[in-house]
Amino acid sequence: MNLKTSRTAATALAFAAVLASASARPLSAAPEKRAVTIDDLHKVKGVAEPVISPDGRSLAFAVTTTDLPAVKRWTNLWRVDADGKNARALTVLDKRDTSPAFSPGGATLAFLSTRSGTPQVWFLPIAGGEPEKKTDVPGGVGAFRFSPDGKRLFLVADVWTACGVDLDCNRKKDEAMEKGKMKAVLADSLFVRRWDSWEDGKRTHVLRMDLADTKAPLVDLTPGDFDSPAFSVGGPEWDVSPDGKELAFTSHREPSPASSTNVDVFVVPVDGTPEQLKAPKNLTAKNPAYDGSPCYSPDGKSIAFRMQRTPGYESDRFLLALYDRASGTSRVLTEAFDAWVNAYRFHPDGKRIFFLADMKGRTPLFDLDLASEKIEVATTIGHVDSFEIAPDGTWAVLARRQMHLPTELWRVALAGKEPGTTTPLTFQNQALLAEVDFRPMEEAYVDSPSGKKIQVLLVKPHGFDPAKKYPVIVNVHGGPQMQWADAFRPDAQVYPGAGYVVAFPNPHGSTGWGQAFTAAISGDWDGKVMKDVVAVADWLAVQPWADKDRIGAMGWSWGGYAMMWLAGNDNHFKALASMMGVYDLRSMYSTTEELWFPEWDLKGTPWQNPEGYARQSPSSYVEKFKTPTLVVTGQKDFRVPYTQSLAFFTDLQRMGVPSRLIVLESSGHWPGWYDMVLYYAAHLDWFHRYLGGAPSPYDPKALVAGDVFGKEKDETKKEEPKK
DSSP states (O other), X not given: XXXXXXXXXXXXXXXXXXXHHHHHTTOTTOOOOBOOOXXXXXXXXXXXXXXXXXXXXXXXXXXXXXETTTTEEEXXXXXXXXXXXXXXXXXXXXXXXXXXXXXXXXXXEEEEEOTTSSOEEEEEXXXXXXXXXXXXXXXOOSEEEEOTTSSEXXXXXXXXXXXXXXXXXXXXXXXXXXXXXXXXXXXXXXXXXXXXXXXXXXXXXXXXEESSOTTSOOEESSOSSSOSSOOOSSSOOEEEOTTSOEEEEEEOOOSSGGGOOOOEEEEEETTOOHHHHHSOEESOTTOSSOEEEEEEOTTSSEEEEEEOOSTTOTTSOXXXXXXXXXXXXXXXXXXXXXXXXXXXXXXXXXXXXXXXXXXXXXXXXXEEEXXXXXEXXXXXXXXXXXXXXXXXXXXXXXXXXXXXXXXXXXXXXXXXSSTTOEEEOOOTTHHHHHHBOOOOEEEEEEEOTTSOEEEEEEEOOTTOOTTSOEEEEEEEOSSSSOOOOSOOOGGGTHHHHTTOEEEEEEOTTOSSSOHHXXXXXXXXXXXXXXHHHHHHHHHHHTSXXXXXXXXXXXXXXXXXXXXXXXXXXXXXXXXXXXXXXXXOHHHHHHHSSOTHHHHHHTTSOTTTOHHXXXXXXXXXXXXXXXXXXXXXXXXXXXXXXXXXXXXXXXXXXXXXXXEEEEEETTOOSSOOTTHHHHHHHHHHHHHHHHHOOOOOSSOHHHHHTTOSSSSOOOGGGTOOOOO
């Protein structure tokens, strides 16, 4: 891998200059900023989904706004010139307008909107006018894109296989399910549920829609009893060739999909016969592991895709490969790159691919030359959520954030005298940043018993005084195969706002440090990674600004498991908070949905490896529970069923350990945005009791009782929120 240090240095200097000028602009005589509060987290505007117009002169993007007292959240579309000038709102309703896409000619901005109920495609004339609804698909549209000539739309939607694209049939079946008195699930095979919803028999398919003839029936391009494209929580799993004649998509067609990660890339002719559409060509049949995220090259001669090599291992290294459509052969492009390839885009000239990858607490944008397979860094600052490349290939737009900076759009130069130079394009959160002290991160490295250096990202509290001692919270990430990054996160701000130092360690199992480091956690949940976390706690205890008697820990998902394990195996922490955690590994195996995860990470099924399951299970150490623990879970969490947390809480109570259970009734594995108010209030209340930070501004019991939000306030009484 060839890393251009000159480009990286230029990027860092440019960012520093831009940040200084941006700060100076609104703060010529700036008052002192105040500490972050829970309310401030909901004042942050979410900037996302940037798309560039075909002429490269402007961008469209989505902005999400929250009204916490009214318990409302909506998303509008905005447009800004390519130099960051003339930002203006394109839609203003309190609905969800998302997924903007310019038509090939640039005259229309299409988007998904809930303004008529379910998400449907709407067209907005760029020259002016009102949005026009273009689809009426029962259940809504999940994603869409134009054909290259702009005459067709390709839609991703859930359909009943018995109905196909008969919309009336789909609508009647939906209504029957909704109005029926019998509410039950009937299944003859796995999957039974995914994340937070039960499988109901519908399948995700790609549909073709003729824009010229509105009466022409839709065509199902991926018929059959399979999700095509395959289920994904990441990027798009389908693409259309530059000539509009072929569709590439993913599908999971193994006999036992719950135990297999073998997703494949298929292709079908867009104007194929019913027989051709029912028999798509599998391009990756030889690889028994994951293949996905297909994307056609600009000249249409190749299809890039991401792949893994190890069957059943969802955290295997993601490689980038290229399929030659003429020869039918593939080659791996990132063999020497020891990191996961995430989102990627072709350069318009087709000679390069830009991609994102986790790298030591950041998410750089990388530049891959297809001929030489050399990789350079385009920009290294912070965390990039998404990006798009301009039509002329000289610049890209990044949706980027840092620990102390919410997501905004930035322009990065890909060519010219100073490639890598970035300039801001949006300032949606500028007023809030001028008022509130969002805290930056500091980076430290801690010696691990394994001999490795463990990265720790530190966020210190508002008004930090190195001569004082502060309570500390160690936040263990989930996954477990992921990384804490220099990325804006509410939990990196709300606790420092209440007077805590927060430490975000990247222990064994984290991404960004090579695949061997990531893989080291599998089958060893209670080993090296736990020693890393304890080593971080020991390091914190001797820092001059840390109060060694007030160190707590928290974690979500696998991090929740870590808290449960620490409760029975360690006494370093004065208080714990476990969210959506795994408690009893034996029961977890039989109640989660994606069985490939425990079968790989716990090295077999419970009957194949009973000793390993028992040794690594927090439920094996109940008699050692002593640490006061907050337990939070979601009732609709099917990834880590809420009964795991309920069992943990029951055992804490039976052992006489101070503990509190919160079950978020409408949340899945990720709490809903409004549930996060209670989530943070409960944590601040718990840590205030046992670590002594600032009290929560909201009483968790009052929130559960509905006494704080959701009611009309009598302004004449000047009521204050309950303390």
